[in-house]
Amino acid sequence: MFLRHLLLFLFCCAAAHPSVADDGYRLWLKYDLMADNGLRKDYQKATGFIAGTGNSPILKTAAEELQQGLQGLLGQRVPVLAGAEKRKGGVLFVVDATANVSGKPLAKDGYRIAAQNGNVVITGSSESGVLYGAFALLRQIQTRQPLKNIDLSSSPRIQYRLLNHWDNPNGTVERGYAGSSIWKWYELPERLDPRYQDYARANASIGINGVVINNVNASARYLTPEYIGKVAALASVMRPYGIRVYMSVLWAAPKVIGGLTTSDPLDPKVKQWWTARTDEIYQAIPDFGGFLVKANSEGEPGPQDYGRDHADGANMLADALGSHDGIVMWRAFVYKANSDGDRFKEAYQEFKPLDGRFKPKTLVQVKNGPIDFQAREPFHPLFGAMPRTPLVLEVQLTQEYLGFATHMVYLAPMFKETLDADTYAKGKGSTVAKVIDSSVDNHPISGIAGVANIGSDRNWTGHPMGQANWYAFGRLAWDHTLTSQSIAEEWTRMSLTTDASAVRTIADVMVKSHGIYTRYTMPLGLHHIMGQSIHFGPEPWLASSARPDWTSVYYHKADAVGLGFDRTAKGSNALGLYRPEVQQLWNDPKTCPPDYLLWFHHVPWTQPLSTGRTLWNELCTRYYTGADSVTWMQQQWAAVKPQIDPEIHADVTGRLQTQRKEALWWRDACVLYFQTFAKQPIPAPFSPPERTLDDIKRLVMIYQLR
Numbered sequence: 151m152f153l154r155h156l157l158l159f160l161f162c163c164a165a166a167h168p169s170v171a172d173d174g175y176r177l178w179l180k181y182d183l184m185a186d187n188g189l190r191k192d193y194q195k196a197t198g199f200i201a202g203t204g205n206s207p208i209l210k211t212a213a214e215e216l217q218q219g220l221q222g223l224l225g226q227r228v229p230v231l232a233g234a235e236k237r238k239g240g241v242l243f244v245v246d247a248t249a250n251v252s253g254k255p256l257a258k259d260g261y262r263i264a265a266q267n268g269n270v271v272i273t274g275s276s277e278s279g280v281l282y283g284a285f286a287l288l289r290q291i292q293t294r295q296p297l298k299n300i301d302l303s304s305s306p307r308i309q310y311r312l313l314n315h316w317d318n319p320n321g322t323v324e325r326g327y328a329g330s331s332i333w334k335w336y337e338l339p340e341r342l343d344p345r346y347q348d349y350a351r352a353n354a355s356i357g358i359n360g361v362v363i364n365n366v367n368a369s370a371r372y373l374t375p376e377y378i379g380k381v382a383a384l385a386s387v388m389r390p391y392g393i394r395v396y397m398s399v400l401w402a403a404p405k406v407i408g409g410l411t412t413s414d415p416l417d418p419k420v421k422q423w424w425t426a427r428t429d430e431i432y433q434a435i436p437d438f439g440g441f442l443v444k445a446n447s448e449g450e451p452g453p454q455d456y457g458r459d460h461a462d463g464a465n466m467l468a469d470a471l472g473s474h475d476g477i478v479m480w481r482a483f484v485y486k487a488n489s490d491g492d493r494f495k496e497a498y499q500e501f502k503p504l505d506g507r508f509k510p511k512t513l514v515q516v517k518n519g520p521i522d523f524q525a526r527e528p529f530h531p532l533f534g535a536m537p538r539t540p541l542v543l544e545v546q547l548t549q550e551y552l553g554f555a556t557h558m559v560y561l562a563p564m565f566k567e568t569l570d571a572d573t574y575a576k577g578k579g580s581t582v583a584k585v586i587d588s589s590v591d592n593h594p595i596s597g598i599a600g601v602a603n604i605g606s607d608r609n610w611t612g613h614p615m616g617q618a619n620w621y622a623f624g625r626l627a628w629d630h631t632l633t634s635q636s637i638a639e640e641w642t643r644m645s646l647t648t649d650a651s652a653v654r655t656i657a658d659v660m661v662k663s664h665g666i667y668t669r670y671t672m673p674l675g676l677h678h679i680m681g682q683s684i685h686f687g688p689e690p691w692l693a694s695s696a697r698p699d700w701t702s703v704y705y706h707k708a709d710a711v712g713l714g715f716d717r718t719a720k721g722s723n724a725l726g727l728y729r730p731e732v733q734q735l736w737n738d739p740k741t742c743p744p745d746y747l748l749w750f751h752h753v754p755w756t757q758p759l760s761t762g763r764t765l766w767n768e769l770c771t772r773y774y775t776g777a778d779s780v781t782w783m784q785q786q787w788a789a790v791k792p793q794i795d796p797e798i799h800a801d802v803t804g805r806l807q808t809q810r811k812e813a814l815w816w817r818d819a820c821v822l823y824f825q826t827f828a829k830q831p832i833p834a835p836f837s838p839p840e841r842t843l844d845d846i847k848r849l850v851m852i853y854q855l856r
């Protein structure tokens with residue numbers, strides 16, 4: 151009797167709280183039942199069946215995804231019908247390579263969703279286009295947009311939209327903060343973790359169509375028959391989602407695993423070796439995407455070891471690809487082994503002269519800024535400087551320099567800052583976005599890459615809000631004209647809550663979060679002053695390291711006079727690498743935007759800035775208000791508690807507490823350290839830190855202990 155009562159009680163509790171705690175695994179593909187009955191009925195009427203799938207694996211995926219989503223959101227089973235084109239009230243799939251919208255053809259993989267003759271018709275210019283359209287239709291419903299008279303179309307602006315995994319064969323992830331690698335190499339190819347498919351779904355839902363599965367600091371293992379077989383197994387999971395796999399390769403592989411005595415790209419045996427490996431890969435993976443290469447960078451081997459240059463290396467690999475449909479992405483993240491001068495200029499100096507030398511299947515992959523994924527960087531001067539070479543923009547989703555998985559930093563505004571920056575390469579409006587989508591120089595191929603922020607953590611990204619960065623990257627890779635705000639709202643609606651006021655609050659915090667992070671870590675254009683090697687926390691005092699450009703003092707150049715790196719013609723003249731219009735924007739410390747000021751100028755402590763405060767006062771103001779803004783973020787987050795799943799809410803609440811604590815470390819470390827040069831008091835209304843510089847140095851040291 152007691153047991154019956156207990157069971158009844160438990161059942162009633164479960165019914166009253168139908169959704170169990172959310173562990174974040176489902177990402178933005180949540181598909182919980184819509185509460186509004188009226189709305190649900192409207193959607194049900196429009197999506198009663200699916201037709202037009204044929205036998206194509208990708209179209210089948212599209213149908214299954216749509217079925218799954220509609221079942222969850224609307225609580226209705228949606229049959230896939232053969233030959234139902236004459237019926238009404240369903241979703242029709244059409245693949246039409248010649249489809250156009252108002253006379254303009256859909257680009258490859260583009261889609262149109264239109265209400266036509268009582269149905270919702272998803273027309274894709276390819277099968278993948280239909281898949282993207284199916285996810286877009288679900289997105290419409292998830293974000294509660296009307297389907298009546300729907301007519302929307304969208305085409306990707308960039309062709310290769312890739313995630314770059316920095317995953318190692320032993321399961322670790324370089325600069326990964328969300329557990330270990332999702333790839334279980336020791337289980338492959340026999341066992342396919344179900345996570346692989348969920349990963350593919352998530353990527354396809356935002357238009358990502360390629361995945362580099364391993365670290366750029368590559369192991370030669372992936373080029374062995376054993377590992378090619380494992381990669382082929384992963385490729386078979388990705389394929390029905392329109393995703394191709396790529397590999398990072400170790401330049402020295404011919405020596406390491408090929409038994410050759412050289413890896414010289416011009417040596418016939420080396421060429422032969424790569425050609426044979428490439429053929430072997432395509433044998434196992436017919437839709438293999440190609441290679442990513444980090445060469446002669448940070449100790450990695452490369453063609454320069456044999457007196458050859460990057461183009462020699464890249465072209466040899468392009469030749470090895472032969473008639474296979476693959477590409478080579480050659481990274482421009484290089485800086486001289488013996489640094490003299492300014493690291494800012496080194497990639498430009500090495501690559502600019504190679505423009506025009508790269509073979510057609512080769513793209514050069516350039517980080518967003520000239521140094522290394524700092525919290526804020528001016529756009530890389532190579533954008534707009536290599537008109538004869540397609541450039542891939544590489545951004546980092548994993549928050550190596552942006553607070554790991556403890557700081558809430560929504561990265562879309564940072565990506566947009568680079569994408570929208572004007573290179574003036576072909577006159578005004580030659581933005582980085584237009585350089586990489588190849589509309590400036592009309593290349594037949596274009597690409598964008600995001601260093602992945604995911605791992606084996608149940609919620610994929612460690613910080614629940616890190617999911618938004620994966621999402622935003624995909625959405626911007628597809629369409630760089632979308633705004634950070636609209637993506638934040640869309641993601642929040644799909645992932646956290648559809649309550650309008652909570653969506654506004656959360657999106658507002660997200661959009662401001664990157665600006666806040668830069669204020670309390672590296673304001674006014676400070677850069678590379680973080681903890682040595684692990685890149686965690688502040689270490690502006692770092693003055694000796696294996697090389698000068700791995701220290702902090704190399705970059706901030708604090709002295710009795712002022713702060714910042716003079717990169718004008720009086721200094722390193724890195725500014726001279728940009729077009730005159732850009733130089734003009736940044737050349738004069740009086741008009742240079744404060745956010746970039748110390749990237750280009752050594753500014754006296756007492757110099758009044760455009761903000762009306764002296765450099766010292768402005769620096770302190772930014773550190774203090776930045777750290778205080780984290781308290782504001784905490785308050786905003788607390789205010790939306792009733793609208794958010796309790797598990798996710800508690801998780802983010804805890805991480806925000808850590809963020810506040812670490813923001814205070816940054817603030818105290820930097821103001822106390824720079825004060826030793828500025829020799830001025832902390833300006834009112836701020837109170838000086840209660841701890842000493844030594845207290846903070848001790849803290850930072852603890853994190854660096856082995």
Ligand code: BDP
Nearest residue numbers: 324325366367444483522523
């Ligand atoms: C740096 C990372 C390092 C990477 C390197 C790269 O600290 O781990 O290997 O970038 O992009 O920021 O190659």
